[in-house]
Amino acid sequence: xxxxxxxxxxxxxxxxxxxxxxxxxxxxxxxEQANEELEAKEYSATSGGNAVKVTATGKMExxxxxxxxxxxxxxxSEMLSDLIMAAVNEALRAAAKDKEDTMGALSGxxxxxxxF
Numbered sequence: 001x002x003x004x005x006x007x008x009x010x011x012x013x014x015x016x017x018x019x020x021x022x023x024x025x026x027x028x029x030x031x032e033q034a035n036e037e038l039e040a041k042e043y044s045a046t047s048g049g050n051a052v053k054v055t056a057t058g059k060m061e062x063x064x065x066x067x068x069x070x071x072x073x074x075x076x077s078e079m080l081s082d083l084i085m086a087a088v089n090e091a092l093r094a095a096a097k098d099k100e101d102t103m104g105a106l107s108g109x110x111x112x113x114x115x116f
Contacts, residue, residue, distance in 0.1 A: 031106050038099050045090035047083045054087035058095050062088060 038058040046053045051071040055064045065087075071080060 027106065031103060034102050034106055035099075038095075038102060041095070041098070043091045043094040043098070045087045045094060047086040047090070052080075052083040052087045054084070054091045056088070056091040056095055058099065060092055060095060062091070 041058045042055050042063060043058070044053060044055045048068075048071060051068045053066040054062060056062050065084060067080070067084075071083065073079070
């Protein structure tokens with residue numbers, strides 16, 4: 001007995017492969033453009049009731065750190081360090097989540113290693 005494929009599967013050969021390759025190329029181009037746009041975006045986060053504000057880029061680089069002079073205490077530098085760390089981590093998490101959401105939407109949820 002010979003197995004049959006559902007209609008639309010098989011029989012296309014090279015034509016289907018070319019179409020698939022074109023679709024993959026379009027998806028890769030869209031993802032590259034989205035990645036460039038994401039890298040240009042800025043993400044800000046604050047901590048300590050706006051005592052520390054950090055701005056990071058989509059390239060996961062810290063662009064600026066603003067510190068309210070009132071929270072600078074020479075005897076409690078650990079608290080300031082914690083506030084800076086919290087704001088930096090939150091800004092980087094926001095950038096990473098935006099990238100993950102954007103790329104996930106473009107790829108239809110596919111996780112293709114090395115593509116992004």
